[in-house]
Amino acid sequence: MALLLAALGLYLILDAANIAVPGSTNQVGPRFFPYLIGGVVVATGVALAVRVWRGDQGPADESEDVDPDAPTSWREVGIISVAFLAHALLINVVGWPLAVTLMFATVAWALGARGIVRPLIAGGIASVVVWIVFVKALNVALPGGTILEWLTDWF
Amino acid sequence: MGALGDLAEGFSTALTPQNLLFALLGVLLGTAVGVLPGIGPAMTVALLLPVTYVLEPTSAFIMFAGIYYGGMYGGSTTSILLNTPGESSSIMTALEGNKMARAGRGSAALATAALGSFVAGTIATLLLALLAPTVVDLAIGITAADYFAICVLSFVAVATVLGASPLRGLASLGIGLYLGLVGTDVLTGQERFTIGVPQLSDGIDVVVVAVGLFAVGEALYVASRLRRGPVQVMGTSGAWFTGADLRRSWKPWLRGTAFGFPLGAMPAGGAEIPTFLSYATERKLSKHPEEFGKGAIEGVAGPEAANNAAAAGVLVPLLTLGIPTSATAAIILAAFQGYGIQTGPTLLTTESGLVWTLIASLLIGNFMLLVLNLPLVGVWVKLLRIPRPYLYAGILMFASLGSYAVNADPLDLVLLLVIGLLGFFMRRYGWPVAPAVIGLILGPIAETNLRRALAISGGDLSVLVDRWVSRVVLALALLALLGPIVLRLVRGPRATPEELQEAGTLQRPVAAGRDRGDDGAEEDR
Numbered sequence A: 001m002a003l004l005l006a007a008l009g010l011y012l013i014l015d016a017a018n019i020a021v022p023g024s025t026n027q028v029g030p031r032f033f034p035y036l037i038g039g040v041v042v043a044t045g046v047a048l049a050v051r052v053w054r055g056d057q058g059p060a061d062e063s064e065d066v067d068p069d070a071p072t073s074w075r076e077v078g079i080i081s082v083a084f085l086a087h088a089l090l091i092n093v094v095g096w097p098l099a100v101t102l103m104f105a106t107v108a109w110a111l112g113a114r115g116i117v118r119p120l121i122a123g124g125i126a127s128v129v130v131w132i133v134f135v136k137a138l139n140v141a142l143p144g145g146t147i148l149e150w151l152t153d154w155f
Numbered sequence B: 001m002g003a004l005g006d007l008a009e010g011f012s013t014a015l016t017p018q019n020l021l022f023a024l025l026g027v028l029l030g031t032a033v034g035v036l037p038g039i040g041p042a043m044t045v046a047l048l049l050p051v052t053y054v055l056e057p058t059s060a061f062i063m064f065a066g067i068y069y070g071g072m073y074g075g076s077t078t079s080i081l082l083n084t085p086g087e088s089s090s091i092m093t094a095l096e097g098n099k100m101a102r103a104g105r106g107s108a109a110l111a112t113a114a115l116g117s118f119v120a121g122t123i124a125t126l127l128l129a130l131l132a133p134t135v136v137d138l139a140i141g142i143t144a145a146d147y148f149a150i151c152v153l154s155f156v157a158v159a160t161v162l163g164a165s166p167l168r169g170l171a172s173l174g175i176g177l178y179l180g181l182v183g184t185d186v187l188t189g190q191e192r193f194t195i196g197v198p199q200l201s202d203g204i205d206v207v208v209v210a211v212g213l214f215a216v217g218e219a220l221y222v223a224s225r226l227r228r229g230p231v232q233v234m235g236t237s238g239a240w241f242t243g244a245d246l247r248r249s250w251k252p253w254l255r256g257t258a259f260g261f262p263l264g265a266m267p268a269g270g271a272e273i274p275t276f277l278s279y280a281t282e283r284k285l286s287k288h289p290e291e292f293g294k295g296a297i298e299g300v301a302g303p304e305a306a307n308n309a310a311a312a313g314v315l316v317p318l319l320t321l322g323i324p325t326s327a328t329a330a331i332i333l334a335a336f337q338g339y340g341i342q343t344g345p346t347l348l349t350t351e352s353g354l355v356w357t358l359i360a361s362l363l364i365g366n367f368m369l370l371v372l373n374l375p376l377v378g379v380w381v382k383l384l385r386i387p388r389p390y391l392y393a394g395i396l397m398f399a400s401l402g403s404y405a406v407n408a409d410p411l412d413l414v415l416l417l418v419i420g421l422l423g424f425f426m427r428r429y430g431w432p433v434a435p436a437v438i439g440l441i442l443g444p445i446a447e448t449n450l451r452r453a454l455a456i457s458g459g460d461l462s463v464l465v466d467r468w469v470s471r472v473v474l475a476l477a478l479l480a481l482l483g484p485i486v487l488r489l490v491r492g493p494r495a496t497p498e499e500l501q502e503a504g505t506l507q508r509p510v511a512a513g514r515d516r517g518d519d520g521a522e523e524d525r
Helices: A002-016 A032-053 A074-094 A096-110 A117-137 A146-151 B002-014 B017-035 B041-053 B057-081 B088-102 B106-139 B144-161 B166-181 B198-202 B206-224 B243-265 B272-285 B298-313 B315-321 B327-338 B352-384 B388-407 B410-428 B434-457 B461-465 B468-491 B497-504 B519-524
Strands: none
Touching (some): A002 B166, A096 B206, B017 B057, B041 B206, B041 B388, B057 B327, B057 B352, B088 B106, B106 B315, B106 B352, B144 B166, B144 B461, B144 B468, B166 B410, B166 B434, B206 B388, B206 B410, B272 B298, B327 B434, B461 B468
16 A cells, blocks of 8 residues: 555656646746655655554554454455446446446345345335435436336426 | 624524525434444535535535534434444544443433533534634735645644554545646646546546545445444433433533534644543543443533534634635535635635525524434434445445436546545555545645745745744644654654543453454453
8 A cells, every 4th residue: 555655656746747837937837736745645655665564554444334353355345346337337328226226236235135136126216216306306417217217207 | 793793694594494494404314324324424424415516505505514413413323322433533422322321321321412412512603603703804814825834734734633643644645635636737727647538637526536435435344344243223211311410411511612612623623632632531520430431421421512512613714714624624615616615714705694604504403403313313223223235235326326416427436436445445554534535625725825825926935934824834734743753752652542541441451452342342341
C-alpha cells in the first residue's frame, strides 16, 4: 500500500509535467499544486513504507458487523466485486431493476443468505419498489428495462 | 440581537407544512439509515445526498438537516442495543449503554441518550446561531493567503490529530487531494490527470467518491470479515427513565455540551476527542465511580451530549468559512456546491435565508427526534435485526442508485467499484477514510486560494506568511504535524482512546484487543 502510494506521488509529479500551460500567463499555473501534492505524497509513501517495513501495523477498521478475529476472506471480496462490475455493465442493457436484482442476490448469497430463490425474490422486490419510488415519484433517471417501462407507462 | 431576528425568519420558512414534512422525512430517513449497523453518520449523509438532488435547495437543506441529526441519533441507538462496537465517536456510549442494556436498563440508557442529544443539540445549535455572525465578521477581512493557511491547518489536523496513525492519515489525505485534482483546472481550463477518459474531464463526482469509500468500501470490508451467526440485539425492557436518572444525567448533559461544541468547532473537529474527554470527566466526578464499566448512566449521558454538541460545532467553520472538519461536513459542503452555492465567509450574507432556514430546521429536527424516537424504538430494534447478507446487498443497491443517478453513466459505477476497492484496502490496512473525503472537497478550494494569493504577489511565496493571521495558522499546522512525532519520540507510541479507557478502568485488567466486540469474552465477566 505504502509503495503504491509513493508510486502515485511519482505519477503525479511526472504527469504534471504534461499538463499544458497557456503561454501567456506568468502566474502560477496548473502544474504547481500537483507538484506540491506529488511531493507530499511521495514523502508520505516512503516514510510509511519504512515504518511498515519496521513492523508498524495500522489498526484495522472496526465496525458493528466485523469479526475482529476473522482472517480476511478474499472469496467474498472477489465475488462481490465481480457481481458489482457485471451489474454496472448490464444496467444499460437490461435495465436497473434486473441488473440490481442479480447483483443483490449474488451478494446476499456470497454473504451466506440461505437458498438461491429467496435472495432473488428479495432483490427483485426491493429493486422494483425502489425503482418505482425514485423514477415515478422523484423523477430520477434510471433505465427500467423494456418490460418494466412498458408496464408502468401509464403512471 | 440580529441573529435571533434572522433565526426567527428562518423558522418562518421552515415551519410551513411542506417544509415540516421534508424535515420529518429527513429525520425518519436519517434515523432509519443511521440505525443500520455498519452505517455511520457520514455514510448516511452520502447515501441520501442524491435523494435531495431532485428537490429545490431550501427543501433539500431542510431535509438534510434532519438527516444529519437523525443519522447521529440512529448511531447511538445502534451502539446501545447492539452487542458490538460501532463508529469511534459512540464507542463511549456503547461501552456504558451496552452494559446498561445488559442489566435490563436499556430504556433508561436510550432515554438519557435521547434527552441528552436533545439538550445538547438545542444548546449547541443556538450557540451556532449566535456565534456564526460574529465569526463571519472576523472572517470577512481574511485574504486568499490566510484562507490557504486555514485549509492547510484543517488538512494537517484532520490527518494527524484524529486516528491512531498520523502517517496513514496523511496518506489518506494525499489520495483525496489527488482525486480532487482529476478533471479540468478551473483557472486555465486545462485537463489534468484524466488519462484520456473524456468523462473524467468534469472531475470525479463527490457522491461517487463518498459513496465508494464509505458504502462500497465498508460493504466489501465487512464481507471480508463478516461476523457469522445470529445477531444479538438487547431488549428495551426494564424500568423507564426515573427521577433519580434525571438527577444523575442533567449535569453530564451540560458538561458534555461544554466539551462538544467548542472542540467540534475547532479545525480538528469531529466528535472523538470531546466524547472521550466527557467520559473521562464523568468518571472522575461521579458519585458512583464503581458503576463505570458496568453501566453508569453518566457514562452514556455525557458522551452522547458531547457527540451531538460536536455535530453542531462542526457547522461553525462549515457555514462561516466553508471549511469542513469532518467527513460528514465535507459531504454537506459538496451538497452546497452541487447547487452552485458559493461557500465561504460570504455564505451568510449571500444565502442568508437558506442558512437560517437550515439552522432553524436543525432545531426543529432535533425536537422531532425527541418526540419520535422514544415511541419508535421498537421499529429501530427491528431494523437492527435485518439479516446481514440482505443488509449489505441493500447498501450496495442504494450505492448503485445514488451514483448512477448523478450522471446516468455506467462508467461512474465502475469508478465507484474501483474507489470502493480502494476504501476496502484502506480499511484493511488501517488507513482512515475521512481525510480522503476532506482532501477531495477542500483540495480544490485550497489550490484556488493559493494561486489567487500568488497571482496577487506575482509568484512571490513570501505572501503566504505576510500577515500575522497566516503566520499563526501555519504555525499551528506545523505544530499539529510535528507534535505527534515529537511526542512519539519522547513518550513512545500514542495510546488509542480504547487503551486509555482500559488503563482507567481499574477493575478490569483485560487485554485491549479482547474487550472490543468479542461476545464470548464479555459474557465471561
